[in-house]
Amino acid sequence: MERIPILRIGTFLLVTIQVDMHDQLALTLQEDLTSMIARVSAGGVLIDISSLEIVDSFIGRTLANIASMARVLDATTVVVGMQPAVAITLVELGMSLPGIRTALNVESGMQYLRDTLADREDEDDWRDYSPQG
Amino acid sequence: MVIMKTLLQTLQDNGDRIVADWTHSLRSATQRKDLLSERDLESQAADLFKAIVKVPAETKISEFGSPAWRPVKDLVATLSVSRANLGFSPTETALFVLSIKPAIFGTIRQEWGSDPDRLFSEITVADSFIDKLSLHSTESYIGGRDRVIARQQEDMLELSTPVVTLWDGIVALPLIGTLDSARTQVVMETLLQAIVDTNSRVAIIDITGVPTVDTLVAQHLLKTITAARLMGAECILSGIRPQIAQTIVHLGIDLQQIATKAKLADAFRLALEQTGRRVTRIDGAQAAQAAKAAKAAL
Amino acid sequence: MTGETTVRKAETIPIAESNDVVRVRQQVRVLALEVGFSLVDQTKVVTAASELGRNTLEHGHGGHAEISIIDNGVKRGIKMSFRDNGPGIADIALAMTDGYTSGKGMGLGLSGSKRLMNEFELTSEVGVGTTVTVARWK
Structure with missing residues (x-):
């Protein structure tokens, strides 16, 4: 069965969507990603859509679902590289994907994840030393 | 015949x-x-x-x-x-x-x-x-x-939508003149493309030179800002004149989710902060030295 | 002076499974390129095709898409008709409302496609089927 590969980089998962996805493929990706997040306890997920020529309401909803499911599993999702034409069309379509983190490219998305995860570790440290800890 | x-x-x-x-x-x-x-x-x-x-x-x-x-x-x-x-x-x-x-x-x-x-x-x-x-x-x-x-x-x-780089990762679009639907579309595409090309996390849209803002123009601006956000960039709206602020409130346009600043300078300061930078005043001796160096360079 | 709209090129693609929607998208992209649409307009037309093709599949239980290049003597454009013999839509106004969905979608298919195109026409009869015809001019 056709699948989109998921790459593991440390505690992050990277998915680069390069094919014109039909709906079933998007759903398979959603399932694969959520089970992989749980299995490797991933802290962050990067979805690179810079090669996608369109994002319609179904793909938009799939991305939003992935982000919500990842959040429940304690992972942060960043969608990176959306093309200007795709962004304009998506807004016109009526989708602004308010719950999704975005970044210009994989590099800045990765930076964002490192920063937020570092913050989280700081919080953990602080909790360790707190009197209530 | x-x-x-x-x-x-x-x-x-x-x-x-x-x-x-x-x-x-x-x-x-x-x-x-x-x-x-x-x-x-x-x-x-x-x-x-x-x-x-x-x-x-x-x-x-x-x-x-x-x-x-x-x-x-x-x-x-x-x-x-x-x-x-x-x-x-x-x-x-x-x-x-x-x-x-x-x-x-x-x-x-x-x-x-x-x-x-x-x-x-x-x-x-x-x-x-x-x-x-x-x-x-x-x-x-x-x-x-x-x-x-x-x-x-x-x-x-093309000339009326000059996207300028203010700093590494910060672009600005000073808008001058009336915005109609056709022009706004060009403005929107130019700005979003510039964000990609310059890899900018923050874009400032300055509307000091825009005489009026009606519902349609405001909607176009909001769409541009939303599209930029989808791409991973934040927009700051600056140069809102008092009468435009009144119009916006009267028209019931919701700019709650948008960072707005009165002046371009304020927007730039915010953009610098958002990208982890700060402008500080240097002490007298250093300033004199910098001025001297500038003079020498001439 | 605008003359009659003439159809320059037309093709029909059956929609029976989710891969067919991908084929419709790709064919619409080819025609949109031929008309000379800008990248943004191409994206809008292809996205509308995707939404409407999915509706034909999900709500109409399959059907077909007829896509064509049109010409009114002054401008060229693209026209797409999506037909199904499905259950039909009882309340068209409700179906056109942003966020309303009878299935598992976002409810943006019809209303969103209308915003992406210049012309939009929906005819439907309960128990007979639904036809959505849209067009965008360059």
Whole structure:
């Protein structure tokens, strides 16, 4: 069965969507990603859509679902590289994907994840030393 | 039925004189030596005359749309469009064709001066076809002008959306003038492309130069900002004038989710903070040293 | 002066499974390129095709898409008709509302496609089927 590969980089998962996805493929990706997040306890997920020529309401909803499911599993999702034409069309379509983190490219998305995860570790440290800890 | 046959024969027989008379009157009439040299003008007149006498003898004037007229019309159109581009007025352009009338009328009178009926009918033929040519000239001129205007509008659209880089990762788009739907679309695409090209996390849209903001413009701005966010960039709206702030509130437009600043400078400061930077004042000695270094560099 | 709209090129693609929607998208992209649409307009047209093709599949239980290049003498454009013999839509106004969905979608298919295109026409009869015809001019 056709699948989109998921790459593991440390505690992050990277998915680069390069094919014109039909709906079933998007759903398979959603399932694969959520089970992989749980299995490797991933802290962050990067979805690179810079090669996608369109994002319609179904793909938009799939991305939003992935982000919500990842959040429940304690992972942060960043969608990176959306093309200007795709962004304009998506807004016109009526989708602004308010719950999704975005970044210009994989590099800045990765930076964002490192920063937020570092913050989280700081919080953990602080909790360790707190009197209530 | 009015056909060109007799007139064309007369024109052919007296070609040299007609062209000579025509160029003479062209030279004495208001002409723009600054835009077109006398020699070019004369060769254009000769070319047009050549094209006129080549019109097939049986051609009817009433069928000005027929292929027989095509070569003459095309030449007139080319000359008129080039005059539009050079900056001739519509009158000056039409006069080029119209000024052939006295030369042709003179020749007709010489041929049929003694036969009033004939004289009248040939003058009618000449008058009617020259008028048609001159109208065609004006129409072509306007067409050429329209294309010039369309091109200038396009140029202006591009010029009026200059995206400038303020700092590494910070771009700004100072908007000046009225925003309509077409322009806003260009603005939106230019800004979003610039965000990708310059890899900018923050974009400042400055509307100090925008006189009014209506619901439609506000919606376009909101869409641009939302699209930028989808791409991974944040927008800051600056330069909202007091009356525009009032309009926005009266229209019930929701700018809650958008970072807004009164001045471009404030927006820039916020952009620097968002990208992890800060502007600080340096102490007196350092400032003096920097000023000295700047002077030395000159 | 705008003359009659003439159809320059037309093709019909059956929609029976989710891969067919991908084929419709790709064919619409080819025609949109031929018309000379800008990248943004191409994206809008292809996205609308995707939404409407999915509706035909999900709500109409399959059907076909007819896509064509149109010409009115002044401008060229693209026209797409999506037909199905499905259950039909009882309340068209409700179906056109942003966020309303009878299935598992976002409810943006119809209303969103209308925003992405210049012309939008929906005819439907309960128990007979639904046809959505949209067009965008360059």
